[in-house]
Amino acid sequence: MISSIKNKLQYALLAAPAYAATIELTPGTSDFQPLTSITISGIVSGAISLAMLAVALVFFFILILGGLRWIMSEGDQKNVETAKNQITNALIGLAIVFAAFAIMKLIETIFGINLLGGITIPTFNK
Numbered sequence: 001m002i003s004s005i006k007n008k009l010q011y012a013l014l015a016a017p018a019y020a021a022t023i024e025l026t027p028g029t030s031d032f033q034p035l036t037s038i039t040i041s042g043i044v045s046g047a048i049s050l051a052m053l054a055v056a057l058v059f060f061f062i063l064i065l066g067g068l069r070w071i072m073s074e075g076d077q078k079n080v081e082t083a084k085n086q087i088t089n090a091l092i093g094l095a096i097v098f099a100a101f102a103i104m105k106l107i108e109t110i111f112g113i114n115l116l117g118g119i120t121i122p123t124f125n126k
Helices: 002-016 030-036 040-071 075-112
Strands: none
Touching: 040 075
8 A cells, every 4th residue: 555655646746847957155245135134133032933833733623623622522411521621622712822823913003112013924926
């Protein structure tokens, strides 16, 4: 079974077009400009933003799994109660994450500290 999947995957990889590009980075040009503007505060704010995003995604998927567990409980009261508790806990977690985001935005507004501005999401567009 695994060898069959492995063979199919190898054929699919052979059929996929290969894309190669020459990347030329020369010091002193604008290619390295973003590297010179890295600061400790930028790294910390990026880590905070990334952590909040990851936690929000985890709670969202826990919420989805709780809904699926409720649907698949087949009327069993113990499983329904477990699913309800999971959904409740996921909603509380999401509320905490969004409250933390709101508090950080409030701190940014009042004190002028940029807590959530250190991360940019990479895209495929140039």
